[in-house]
Amino acid sequence: MENSNEHQPENKLDVKVESIVQKIERSLTAAIEFVRSQAKRLNKKILLIAAIILVLIVFCLSIIGFGVYRFNSDNKLVKSLTSVLPYPAAIINGHIISYYDWQTEVTAVMKFNEKKFGTAKLEDVEKEVMNKLIYENLLRQMAKEHKIIAEENDINKNTSVIADQLGGVEALKKNVADYFGWDLDEFKARIVYPETLKEKIQTEFKNSKKSQKATLEKAENLLEDIQKGKIIFEEAAKTYSDDKVSGAKEGDLGWFPRGVMVKAFEDAAFALKPGELSGLVKSDFGIHLIKLVEHKDADEKTKTDEQIKASHILIAWPDYTEYFNEFKAKAKITKFVALDK
Numbered sequence: 014m015e016n017s018n019e020h021q022p023e024n025k026l027d028v029k030v031e032s033i034v035q036k037i038e039r040s041l042t043a044a045i046e047f048v049r050s051q052a053k054r055l056n057k058k059i060l061l062i063a064a065i066i067l068v069l070i071v072f073c074l075s076i077i078g079f080g081v082y083r084f085n086s087d088n089k090l091v092k093s094l095t096s097v098l099p100y101p102a103a104i105i106n107g108h109i110i111s112y113y114d115w116q117t118e119v120t121a122v123m124k125f126n127e128k129k130f131g132t133a134k135l136e137d138v139e140k141e142v143m144n145k146l147i148y149e150n151l152l153r154q155m156a157k158e159h160k161i162i163a164e165e166n167d168i169n170k171n172t173s174v175i176a177d178q179l180g181g182v183e184a185l186k187k188n189v190a191d192y193f194g195w196d197l198d199e200f201k202a203r204i205v206y207p208e209t210l211k212e213k214i215q216t217e218f219k220n221s222k223k224s225q226k227a228t229l230e231k232a233e234n235l236l237e238d239i240q241k242g243k244i245i246f247e248e249a250a251k252t253y254s255d256d257k258v259s260g261a262k263e264g265d266l267g268w269f270p271r272g273v274m275v276k277a278f279e280d281a282a283f284a285l286k287p288g289e290l291s292g293l294v295k296s297d298f299g300i301h302l303i304k305l306v307e308h309k310d311a312d313e314k315t316k317t318d319e320q321i322k323a324s325h326i327l328i329a330w331p332d333y334t335e336y337f338n339e340f341k342a343k344a345k346i347t348k349f350v351a352l353d354k
Contacts, residue, residue, distance in 0.1 A: 103143065103348045105150045110143075115350070118142045118203065121193040128192050140352045149207040151341055156210055161217050163210040171212075172197075172205050215333045224331045232293050232300040232328040239290065239302070246290065246304050246324065255299060255329035264304070264324035271319065278303070282323050299329035 102115035119135075119142045126133035156162070176185040182197075189200040218224060235253055238244050244252075250264030259266055271279060278301055281294040285305035294301040307322040 100349070102350050103147060103346065105147060105346050106154060106344050108150055108154065110146045110150055112350070115139075115142060115146060118146065121195060121203075124194055125192045136352070139350070143348070143350070143352060147346060151337070151344060152207060152210050152214065154344075155337070155340055156214055159214070159217060159221070161210070161213050163206060163213050167213065168201055168205050168209050171209050172201055175205070218333055218336065219330050228300055228328055228330055229293070232302065235326065235328065236290075236293060236302055246302075246326070249302075250324060250326045253328070254326040256325070256327040259325065259327075264326055265306075266323050266325060268307075268309075268320050268322045278325075282321060282325075283319075285323075299327050302326040302328075 099109070100112040101109045102112045103110045119139055122138050122142055123133045123135065126138065172185075173182075176182045179185050179188055185200075186197050189195050189197060193200065195203070235249060239246055239249055247263035250260050254260035254264060256264075271283065273279070274282065275296045275298070277294055277296045281291050281301075282303050282305060285291055285303065287305050287307055289305055291301070291303040294303060302325060304324045305321060306324060309317070309320045311317065311319045
């Protein structure tokens with residue numbers, strides 16, 4: 014009994030502590046719920062305010078945008094606004110041509126035409142510049158797709174060529190400033206870089222394994238059809254040769270001595286016997302199928318060189334222009350400026 018009485022006060026204390034803890038927990042829970050309810054109300058207010066602000070911003074941008082697209086590129090306010098706000102002049106496959114870039118080049122080309130020709134029509138220049146920027150934007154997309162880069166050295170090299178034609182770098186800088194209102198860096202970025210990139214794409218595209226493989230397969234199939242008698246050489250030349258001049262004459266190239274044709278073609282042609290058909294002969298122009306018609310040895314009496322009469326079929330390497338036009342035809346191009354005024 015004594016032991017029981019000794020522990021009784023301790024149990025009462027435990028009960029009191031537990032009661033206090035429970036009260037604290039209830040108070041904390043109530044406080045948390047209150048904070049949550051207030052936070053929800055506050056969040057709703059913040060969201061409402063944010064939504065109102067967003068609507069106002071969109072409204073203001075729409076009004077400004079109307080002014081931007083309504084007035085031409087000579088308007089000073091438009092130039093100031095578009096230098097800060099990224100309004101698009103056009104979008105090509107999701108890539109933006111900014112209104113400011115379009116304005117900048119329109120102004121420069123107008124200045125160039127007025128300086129060189131004495132006059133310039135704004136509407137014509139706007140269309141010309143828009144087409145140029147779309148072309149260059151597509152070039153960049155093609156380059157990215159084929160992992161082609163215009164190196165700084167290539168750009169500087171082409172800039173030096175232009176500078177040499179004008180009498181040096183200082184002369185180039187002066188011409189760029191006088192005719193375009195640009196510094197040399199902007200001239201390189203807007204004029205030299207796109208042309209350098211185009212050169213790189215043309216070279217890389219012609220020499221790419223993908224384009225060469227397609228041309229090779231076409232030539233191989235045609236050669237096989239001729240060898241199997243599915244089509245005669247002359248008819249194949251008229252139908253399939255990319256050399257349209259000789260193709261119209263059933264591939265006939267006429268008589269020619271050594272030193273007239275490219276070396277690969279010449280070596281293959283002069284090695285044939287009359288009536289014999291060559292294999293696939295590669296040159297810078299494409300792949301040739303050559304048929305020797307006649308052969309004449311050199312004649313000391315008449316002082317004539319060795320000559321041959323030959324025909325050929327050319328399967329040309331893929332044409333860059335055709336490829337670009339196909340690439341452009343597939344592109345989604347949206348213009349935001351009215352160019353037919």
